[in-house]
Amino acid sequence: MSSVTYPQIKPGDDPIDQIVVLEDTDKDGKADKSTVFASDLQIPTAVIPADGGCYVANSTEILFLKDTNGDLKADERQVVLSGFGTEDTHHLVHTFRHGPDGQMHFNQSIYIHSHIETPWGLRRLMGGGVWEFRPETRKLEIIAKGLINPWGYEFDRWGQSFATDGAGSEGINYIFPGAVFATSGCQTHRQGPEPRPAQTVRPGDHRGRTLPG
Structure with a gap:
């Protein structure tokens, strides 16, 4: 997870935070490739793989994100729960x-x-x-x-x-x-x-x- 918004949400700003997938393509134990799995997030604070995708805490809501075509980019996005506080x-x-x-x-x-x-x-x-x-x-x-x-x-x-x-x-x-x-x-x-x-x-x-x- 990557958040440049944290810790202050400014009124009028668009959500720009991301979840990034890091890969070690040459098996040397070091990440040498990064892919933005999901963007347009607002201070994501948790992510967990499940149900063929992942659940993400996104400030007031919990999202379910899924990559359906294998390109490591989420093309399915669903709000699962909403109404969490952000004080x-x-x-x-x-x-x-x-x-x-x-x-x-x-x-x-x-x-x-x-x-x-x-x-x-x-x-x-x-x-x-x-x-x-x-x-x-x-x-x-x-x-x-x-x-x-x-x-x-x-x-x-x-x-x-x-x-x-x-x-x-x-x-x-x-x-x-x-x-x-x-x-x-x-x-x-x-x-x-x-x-x-x-x-x-x-x-x-x-x-x-x-x-x-």
């Missing part, structure tokens, strides 16, 4: 990863407010967090909320996922469905499942209770 170009959606469940995972940082229309309804993330996306059904969900600027995301051999926060100074964070970090809105707890209303427990009822937070 701070340092915090745009980023860090695409394939999960062991076949879904695509990616991060968003704290100064971004996203409102995305999907076939499954509106999805909102008002700050940092981790998304998961299933391309074939266009299903988008929030896995975790919080963190400040989580640019690192990885899975271990058991399928557990972890994020590193570039601004939180808290090292490696364990990510799991429903996790909420203290940096998510008005949350006061460090990490845990989404708060649920308290349940009334009658005398003699030995079932566990769910408490707020």
Whole structure:
């Protein structure tokens, strides 16, 4: 990815950023050929190969780009998701990863407010967090909320996922469905499942209770 626009989008300027394919044609371990795969992009922050093409984070949207004739230039372009926030170009959606469940995972940082229309309804993330996306059904969900600027995301051999926060100074964070970090809105707890209303427990009822937070 190449961005001359970053970090400031100027009103009226045309999108001019690119994705470039580098090739080593003589097998000496050094790239000696470059081809512009896609242009007219605006601060691309992530790219991942999938489904015969690639998905690209392009500021407010996620694109699917595909080369259909083998010339290493994208001739198919589709907006897959749109509505991601751009309040701070340092915090745009980023860090695409394939999960062991076949879904695509990616991060968003704290100064971004996203409102995305999907076939499954509106999805909102008002700050940092981790998304998961299933391309074939266009299903988008929030896995975790919080963190400040989580640019690192990885899975271990058991399928557990972890994020590193570039601004939180808290090292490696364990990510799991429903996790909420203290940096998510008005949350006061460090990490845990989404708060649920308290349940009334009658005398003699030995079932566990769910408490707020």
